[in-house]
Amino acid sequence: MNTTILAFAQLPETVDPAPQRLLDHYQAMTRIRAFEIAAEEQFRAGHILGMTHSAVGQEAVAVGVCANLRRDDLITSTHRNHHHALAKGVDPAAAMAELLGRATGVCGGKGGSMHIADFTVGMLGANGVVGASAAIAAGAVQGLRLLGSDAIAAAFFGDGGINRGQCLEALNYAAVYRLPVLFVCEDNGWSATTRASTVTAGPGVSSRAEAFGIPAVSVNGNNVEDVDNAARELVQQIRDGGGPRLLHCRTYRLRGHTVTDTAQYRDTSEVERHEKTDPIRSCAMRLAQLGFSKQEVTAACEEEENAIEDAVARALAAPWPCRTDAFRDIQDAGAPVQP
Amino acid sequence: MITVVEAGRRALQSEMRKNPAIWVLGEDIRHGGVFGQYKGLVEEFGPERIVDTPIAEATMVGAAVGAALVGTRPVIETRFSDFALSAMDELINQAAKNRYMFGGQGRVPIVVRMPSGLRKNSNSAAQHSQSLEAWFVHIPGLVVTAPATPADAKGLLLAALRGDDPVVHMESKELWETTGEIGEDDDAVPLGVGRVARTGSDVTVVSWSSTVHEALRAAELLQGAGISAEVIDLRTLWPWDKDLVLESAGRTRRLVIAHESVRDGGFGAEIAATAAEELHETLTDPVRRVATPRIPLGYSVPLENEYRITAPRIAAAAASLVGEASGPETFASAQPVALVHRETQQ
Numbered sequence: 040m041n042t043t044i045l046a047f048a049q050l051p052e053t054v055d056p057a058p059q060r061l062l063d064h065y066q067a068m069t070r071i072r073a074f075e076i077a078a079e080e081q082f083r084a085g086h087i088l089g090m091t092h093s094a095v096g097q098e099a100v101a102v103g104v105c106a107n108l109r110r111d112d113l114i115t116s117t118h119r120n121h122h123h124a125l126a127k128g129v130d131p132a133a134a135m136a137e138l139l140g141r142a143t144g145v146c147g148g149k150g151g152s153m154h155i156a157d158f159t160v161g162m163l164g165a166n167g168v169v170g171a172s173a174a175i176a177a178g179a180v181q182g183l184r185l186l187g188s189d190a191i192a193a194a195f196f197g198d199g200g201i202n203r204g205q206c207l208e209a210l211n212y213a214a215v216y217r218l219p220v221l222f223v224c225e226d227n228g229w230s231a232t233t234r235a236s237t238v239t240a241g242p243g244v245s246s247r248a249e250a251f252g253i254p255a256v257s258v259n260g261n262n263v264e265d266v267d268n269a270a271r272e273l274v275q276q277i278r279d280g281g282g283p284r285l286l287h288c289r290t291y292r293l294r295g296h297t298v299t300d301t302a303q304y305r306d307t308s309e310v311e312r313h314e315k316t317d318p319i320r321s322c323a324m325r326l327a328q329l330g331f332s333k334q335e336v337t338a339a340c341e342e343e344e345n346a347i348e349d350a351v352a353r354a355l356a357a358p359w360p361c362r363t364d365a366f367r368d369i370q371d372a373g374a375p376v377q378p
Numbered sequence: 379m380i381t382v383v384e385a386g387r388r389a390l391q392s393e394m395r396k397n398p399a400i401w402v403l404g405e406d407i408r409h410g411g412v413f414g415q416y417k418g419l420v421e422e423f424g425p426e427r428i429v430d431t432p433i434a435e436a437t438m439v440g441a442a443v444g445a446a447l448v449g450t451r452p453v454i455e456t457r458f459s460d461f462a463l464s465a466m467d468e469l470i471n472q473a474a475k476n477r478y479m480f481g482g483q484g485r486v487p488i489v490v491r492m493p494s495g496l497r498k499n500s501n502s503a504a505q506h507s508q509s510l511e512a513w514f515v516h517i518p519g520l521v522v523t524a525p526a527t528p529a530d531a532k533g534l535l536l537a538a539l540r541g542d543d544p545v546v547h548m549e550s551k552e553l554w555e556t557t558g559e560i561g562e563d564d565d566a567v568p569l570g571v572g573r574v575a576r577t578g579s580d581v582t583v584v585s586w587s588s589t590v591h592e593a594l595r596a597a598e599l600l601q602g603a604g605i606s607a608e609v610i611d612l613r614t615l616w617p618w619d620k621d622l623v624l625e626s627a628g629r630t631r632r633l634v635i636a637h638e639s640v641r642d643g644g645f646g647a648e649i650a651a652t653a654a655e656e657l658h659e660t661l662t663d664p665v666r667r668v669a670t671p672r673i674p675l676g677y678s679v680p681l682e683n684e685y686r687i688t689a690p691r692i693a694a695a696a697a698s699l700v701g702e703a704s705g706p707e708t709f710a711s712a713q714p715v716a717l718v719h720r721e722t723q724q
Contacts, residue, residue, distance in 0.1 A: 113448075115444075144481070145481070146479065146480050147482070148481075149478055149479055149480070150479040150481065154479045154480065156480040156481075156483055156484075157483070158447075158480075158483045158484060163447060164476065164479075164480055164484075166472075168467055171440065171467055171468070171471065171472060173440075174436070174437045174441050174443075174444065174468070175440055175441070175443050175444035175447070175472065176444060177437075177441050177444065178440060178441025178442055178443060178445040178446075178452075179444030179445060179448050180444075181441060181444070181445055182445030182446070182447075182448040182449065182450040182452070183448050184426075185399070185426060185427070185445075185450050186399070186448070186450065188448075204436070205437065205440065205467070205468075208432075208434040208436060208437040209437055209440070209441075211432060211434070211437075212431070212432065212434060212437045212441060215432065216429075368477050368481065368482035369477070369518050370477070370518070370519050370521060370543045371541060371542055371543050372521050372541060372543055372569040372614075372617055373521055373569070373570060373616050373617030375518065
C-alpha cells in the first residue's frame, strides 16, 4: 500500500455539508456542552463521586466522527468519554444517571463516569486505562467480520494514549489484518499535568500511523466541518476494504484534567487563546454565514439545554442500586455469595 | 490411551466443528503450536479461525475481549504463562471486569490457555516456568481451570469453551505427554467439581495439575508405611470444590495441600485458611502446605531440584501429621515414574 500522510489540503474536494447537517452538528455539540457543564455543577454539588473528566472544548471531534457512523458501527473510548458517548447516541439521561451512580444509569451505577457503555447504540465502552480500548475495538471488528458483519469501529484515544505500547500494538495488529478501524487520536495537548509534546518523541501522531502503513489525516479538531469531511472520507476508505485509518484531531482541553483540577500548571493566556477557537462558537458563526437566523440557532441550543436540565432532574430523583447489585453480573461459574 | 496435548487438541477441534464462533489466536498456531496443541487445525478451519499473531500478548487478549463482546468465542494461546503477564491489564482490568462495570451488558467468553510450570528435562529457568494460578483465582470475574489428566484436559476445555465467563486454563507443561482414557463423548467436566483420585482414611492430600501425580505417588509411598492417604484433584481452582475438600478433611481430620508454585500467598493458603475456618474443631493437626520456597526457578539441575514438589516431600508432610517423625529422605528410595531427576556429580 502506498502510504502517505494525507494533509487535509490533499483530500478530494468536498461539497459543503448540507446546512441542515451543520445545524445537526451544532445541536449535538450544544447537547454535549450542556451535559458537561451540568456534570461539573453536579460534581461541585457533591452528587457525582470520584472523578469526572470534562470534554468541554472537544465536542467537534466526537460529533464530526460519529456523524459518519451507523448505529451498528462501534466506538470505544477513554476516561474522557462523555462527548463520544452522547455523539454515538447514548441517552443523556441514562448517562447522567450513571454519573450520579443511580440504578437507572446506563450501566446500573456500576461503571460511573469513566466506564460509560451502551451496546444498543454501538458504544462498546469507555475505559479507565489509557490506550486499552484501541485493541478492544480492533478485536471487535475482527470478530464481526468472522460473523459476516461489515460494521466498522472508531477507537478514540488521546495524545497520551499514542505513547502507550498497547495502543501502538493495536495499530500494528489492525494493519496486519486490515481491520476496519478508524483510530481517532484526540490530541488536546495535555496528558494530565504534562504538555504532551514534551513526552512524545518523533514527528507526531500521524507519522506513527504511517510507520505501520496506516494512512493518516491531521485536522483542526475544533472545526466540526473539517472533522466531518475528513472522517467521511476515511470511513468510506475503510468501508471499501482499505484497512485501518488514523484521524489526528488537534483540539484543546479547556478544563483541567479532572473537574477538580484547576490546571495551575498552565498559562491562563494559553487557555484564553484557545477559548477563542471554541468549536461551538465557530460553528454558530458558520451557521450564520449559511443563512440561519440567530433565533433558529438559539432555539436549537435551548432545546438541548432544556433536555439536559430535565435529564439532571430525573437522575437526581432516581433510585440508588441495591445491595444485591454489588453481587450480580460478575461471573456464571463461581459467582460470589452475598453475605 | 491418548496424551493430554492430544486430548485438548481433539476437544478444541470437535467444538470448533460444532460452533463456528470459536476461533484461536496466538503465535505459531498455524504451525501447530509449540507443543502440538493445534496440529491440523488451520488445514481444517482456515486462517480466519486459526490466526497467527505478532508477539503481542496484550493485544491478543485485548482484541479477544472485543471479539468476545460482539459474539465470538476466542481462544488465546499465550505460549507460556510467563508471557501472559504482558496481558495483565487486558485480562484483569478488561476481561474480568467488563461484564460488571457495564452493568451486565456484555459477556467475555474467552479462554486464555497458559502452558505453566516446570517441564521435565527442560531447565527453562525463571521466566518460562511459573505457575501463577494464585494471581487469577484472586480476581473476581475469572474462572481458573487446571487439568491433571487427559480426560480433564478435554472436559475442562469443553466447559471453558461452552461457558460465558473468561477462563484462565492452566496447562502443566510437565503433563503434555501424560496418557489416559478420554472416552468418545463430548461431555464437559463440570466447573467447580473436584475428583477423588484415590480414597483413603488417615490424611487428605489436596492438589491440582502436575502435582496430583506426585501426590498419588506419595500415597503409594505412604501405604508402604501403613498410612492411608486420600488424594483430591481439584480440577477447577476457581470455583473450587470446597464441599469435597471439607468432607474429606473432616473425615480424615488431617489436611495436606501440595502444589507447584510458591507457598507464600499461593492458592494452598486459601484452602488452608478455609479449612481452618470450617474445620477448626475437627482437624487434629495443623494444615500443612507442601509447595515451592519463595525463590525464582534457577537454571541448573540442583537449583531446579530445590523447586520441585516431589512425592517424598509430600509423603513426609503427610506422615508428620499422622505422628511419624520423618523427612523426605524416609521416602526417598522410591523412584518417581515419569519425572527424571538428573543427579549431579558431586
